[in-house]
Amino acid sequence: GDSVTQMEGPVTLSEEAFLTINCTYTATGYPSLFWYVQYPGEGLQLLLKATKADDKGSNKGFEATYRKETTSFHLEKGSVQVSDSAVYFCALRVYNFNKFYFGSGTKLNVKP
Amino acid sequence: DTGVSQNPRHKITKRGQNVTFRCDPISEHNRLYWYRQTLGQGPEFLTYFQNEAQLEKSRLLSDRFSAERPKGSFSTLEIQRTEQGDSAMYLCASSLVLGLAGELFFGEGSRLTVL
Numbered sequence: 001g002d003s004v005t006q007m008e009g010p011v012t013l014s015e016e017a018f019l020t021i022n023c024t025y026t027a028t029g030y031p032s033l034f035w036y037v038q039y040p041g042e043g044l045q046l047l048l049k050a051t052k053a054d055d056k057g058s059n060k061g062f063e064a065t066y067r068k069e070t071t072s073f074h075l076e077k078g079s080v081q082v083s084d085s086a087v088y089f090c091a092l093r094v095y096n097f098n099k100f101y102f103g104s105g106t107k108l109n110v111k112p
Numbered sequence: 113d114t115g116v117s118q119n120p121r122h123k124i125t126k127r128g129q130n131v132t133f134r135c136d137p138i139s140e141h142n143r144l145y146w147y148r149q150t151l152g153q154g155p156e157f158l159t160y161f162q163n164e165a166q167l168e169k170s171r172l173l174s175d176r177f178s179a180e181r182p183k184g185s186f187s188t189l190e191i192q193r194t195e196q197g198d199s200a201m202y203l204c205a206s207s208l209v210l211g212l213a214g215e216l217f218f219g220e221g222s223r224l225t226v227l
Contacts, residue, residue, distance in 0.1 A: 004154075032214075034215065036218075041220075042220060043116070043203070043218040043219050043220040043221060044155070044203070044205075044216075044218040045218065046215045046216075046217075049215060089154050089155070091154075093214075098143070098160060098162075098167070098168065099157045099160070099168070100145075100155075100157070100216055101157075102147075102154030102155045102156075103154050104152065104153050104154045105152070105153070105154050
């Protein structure tokens with residue numbers, strides 16, 4: 001079946017540190033991949049996406065590259081800020097199937 | 113605000129009572145989804161609508177759960193005879209067209225606490 005596995009948190013970093021949150025997937029078809037972010041007290045919002053192999057999604061300094069050979073979509077940011085503290089969810093959707101599958105989320109805490 | 117709106121934001125109820133949540137999607141979106149999220153977990157798919165038609169329901173959705181989307185606009189999710197295991201955040205999301213890049217737009221959720 002379709003599923004997403006992401007690294008467990010919480011991840012605690014100092015401001016300006018490099019961030020990586022690992023995400024791997026299993027898909028029966030050819031998926032689109034997404035990262036959603038949930039700030040405290042808010043709903044999930046799309047951070048970035050990629051729809052085919054080797055695509056790189058980017059937004060707000062975050063990047064993730066769709067790696068079909070390793071079935072991965074790791075989230076990276078070169079220099080995190082306190083305002084990046086949130087829960088990050090990796091998700092996939094197989095085309096022609098109308099459900100999104102989400103990982104369990106990784107909480108990021110950034111300390112000043 | 114023209115985003116996805118959910119009400120109530122928080123509901124506390126006693127076991128055995130019925131509860132209903134409402135979702136108002138982004139107005140031009142024809143697809144509407146319900147997800148459930150428990151602490152420390154990602155959203156789990158419950159059901160989705162295209163316009164007024166309910167096209168899929170998760171096997172996780174017991175007979176106590178029912179969802180409607182009359183007229184293809186707002187949707188309601190009703191839980192009958194609530195149990196403590198129903199305590200969770202219920203998320204609504206909408207989308208316009210799910211092409212390869214299609215995304216979901218989420219509301220802030222309705223938190224259910226069953227005592």
